[in-house]
Amino acid sequence: LFEQQVIQNPDSVALVYKDQQLTYKELNEKVNQLAFYLQKRNIGPESMVGVYIERSLEMIVSILGIIKAGGAYVPLDPAYPTKRLEYILKDANIQVLLTQSHLTQWIPKEIDCIDIKEHEMNISREKNINPTIEVKPDNLAYVIYTSGSTGNPKGVLYEQKGLCNFINASINFTKLNTGSKVVQFSSIAFDVSLYDIFATLVSGGTLYVCGQQDIMPVEPLTQFLLEKKITHAFLPPTVLNLLDESKFEELQTVISAGSVCSEQVAKRWVKNHLFINAYGPTEASVATIDIYSGKGTPPIGRSIPNVEVYVLNEAKKLVPIGTVGELY
Template sequence: MELLTDAERRQRVAWNATFAPRDEDVCIHHIFARGARQTPHAEALRWGTGSLSYAEVDTRANRIAWHLRALGAGPEHIIGLMMHRGPDAIIGVLAVLKAGAAYLPLDPEYPVARLSFMVEDAGAQIVLAQIALADRVPFAARPVFVDDDGARFDRYPENALPDDAVPDNAAYVIYTSGSTGMPKGVVVPHRGAVNAAMVEAEVLAIQPGDRIFQFASLNFDASMYEMLMWMAGGATLVVASAEESMPGLALVDTVRTQRVTVLSLPPSALAVLPVEPLPDLRLITVMGEACPPDLVARWRGVVPRVFNAYGPTEASMWVAGTDLDGLRPTTIGRPIANTRIHLLDRDLNRVPVGVAGELYIGGIAVTRG
């Protein structure tokens, strides 16, 4: 039996009135392609002393995508992606999506048995990898090396393939530990991720002049959160080695040297960074863990904005968010556009404000599970 008053019911409806119009035909890679058309010479990727423009990234990804399509890749096909941190990994993600397929990140540090399980469980017949990782590619899949025999890719057109994928097709697969401890693949369609991208650009005010740091490993969906804000804002994505991304002095030095403006971290990583002036950094987003108010307060002294983003893998990685001031307890915030959040009791009744319940998520963000 639900105990809400009429006023409380109306308030719940108002809180979940999040509809925002979206283009029904857009997939993740279309967002990047739009940026490549509009600002082809703008810097897309930056690492160390190197960089690539939007046009250069687009061309490289298109040529690899043509090759993948020639091997049979297409909608609802899963392609493994095994890369060290760097531009190859980002180009690989785009190539798989442009081929119409979905990517499955494979951490080369994982045991071979786990990698083999993921490849076989997901039905991935191709793994896009680097030559240095050849001995890590499971035998069940055909390896395609992005850094081998460049002429093989150069023979393909620079332009994008005819588009076969639609927003309800799979975009990527993330393996979580699962409720039983057995790894479980969560299939995420384009539609929810594209919605998140549009919200990120709007709510976080991402602009072409921003430099977004790629902190998260591709094996975590936080990496897609970072890539989406990069694509949607037409910004620069800063990719760094594992050593340069290590939380602490190394990461602070990279953020300063690369003039990063937007940094997304779990609170446990933010907590070990020395708090010091970083003049270009305008926004820190925290996600993945509850963020203590005292940690927010420390960083609000040197960064104009700290934002909390919340969302499980099963809901396209982001469903709620709020700005943090460090003066009040951290909350997950309000639902983002086209998302609904309910707190229910064990009988699936909505609970009053201040009463504990279980979180239920609805709307465009919900994945296939």
């Protein structure tokens, strides 16, 4: 899907971080070289590779390179406590970790740590053509860990077919296109990042990666959104509540997720923007979406295409229409 955009829009800007940028052609070539480099380390279908990198172009290149090698990426946010990161490394049995040298002091020596900046010369010697891999729809694409609020974090396994379905649904619902400018606000360890990264690059838009300082509301984030003329933003309601919606004339689509969005916040943003309320635990990968009409409390909407939602009772049995139950 991404390679189609490379063919159609090779010279369009795909990725921006601060004063650095890559066109679709440049990004694809870097990703391909990393994919071949990883394949030489026996990375392929069902291989889980950690991504432990601060916000940067390299963070996005790493994620795409793992996918193109046929593997599944496991995001580790450097802002998370070391204890949580150690648990994820062990639980996912990660043997190869794409990282940065200044982050690796605590990493066990048996893990193959690859600093893609330090290995840049070797990686750049690899072929830059699209690799040929045999990936099936039910092969893993990535693994994201839950917050662990009810115990240890749990790894949620996402397959290629689910990721593709989510990407296509997101592009259609949020009206992404080649002129879209999307902010990459959320941590890659949070499933909202799937929209930011994959939906943007598959639709031919431009992904603007926020620096750590840029994600701070109110003034730094406001400045970033205005300077970059962002058209699409996926932000939590707590952040939307702090921003002045009247300032963002270029902003077309606002997606809210992460916690309950109040009617007050939704009504403010729906006046001049397409406002979408998205819902879904990590296990469901944002399974429902609703385009808010501006009336009443924002509903969680309907499931995205090809996803079934059931209302069950405590015994995991279907409940009658109009009866209270839990979503599955």
